[in-house]
Amino acid sequence: MNITIKKLTDCTINEAVTAWNKGFEGYFVKLEMTPETFFNRLVNEGLSMNHSIIAFDQENPVGIVLNGFRIVDGKKISWNGGTGVATEHRGKGVSKLLMEEILKIYQEEEAEVATLEAIKENERAIRLYEQFGYQVVDSLVYLSGTPEIQSDSGDGILSRTIRPEQLPALPFYNGNVAWQCQWQSVKSGEAQIYFDHDHNPLGYALFKRVWDQEGNIEKVLLYQLELIQDFKEETIQAIFAKITDWENNPVNVITINASMKNVATQYLLNNGFTKTTEQVQMVKR
Structure with a gap:
């Protein structure tokens, strides 16, 4: 086994997608991507091609780490947006090589805080991250349900719609949330x-509404709900x-x-919402 590390900028899109799909083969949730969905994820989540890396065994892509950087609360933070290693190369030290390389990148970029999320059941990955100084700071959940709403519920409060870009101007905006929820x-x-x-x-919400062909709201993806x-x-x-x-319906x-620390999350769990996925949020300072 002869492992070399390349930046994503020095690889083809097919090599990157192959590394990703092989790296997450048999994972706890399905993460398979096409070139289009892979590229969209890089753009939508602010991931850096110049700071993401792929591991090769000879000419074969066998591992990948995607990285991004942001300023949050005045500090430069990094996010590991996915570490995957091909099945046949797991347990052979490739993950450690990748982690050593990205921590060098974080140091060069002068990141003050490194963050990532890992599926709660993925104990092997969590142990690896802990070896490199990451600590579990929170539990994060995907919940699904249909809230019960009384006919006059909306009359109890006033609301104002703004753009997501305007949220940081609020004195009570919470920027210290999982990367994908910022x-x-x-x-x-x-x-x-x-x-x-x-x-x-009273607070704010950040969300996406998905509409059906009849113009009705089909579902809502809720990224933040903060009460002050x-x-x-x-x-x-x-x-x-x-x-x-x-x-309407x-x-x-x-x-x-x-976040499991959020009172709104506890409310939903106590009112019929079901947990579909749970992750741990990990931080290295």
């Missing part, structure tokens, strides 16, 4: 700010009434990497 990864989505009837802010006042069940119901346009809501 506004930069949801530029094609929607954002709303919520107020009580005295115009005191004391938790009230009626406030949550009112927010979902605003997001889902409940008057029941709408399925899917949370994306929702």
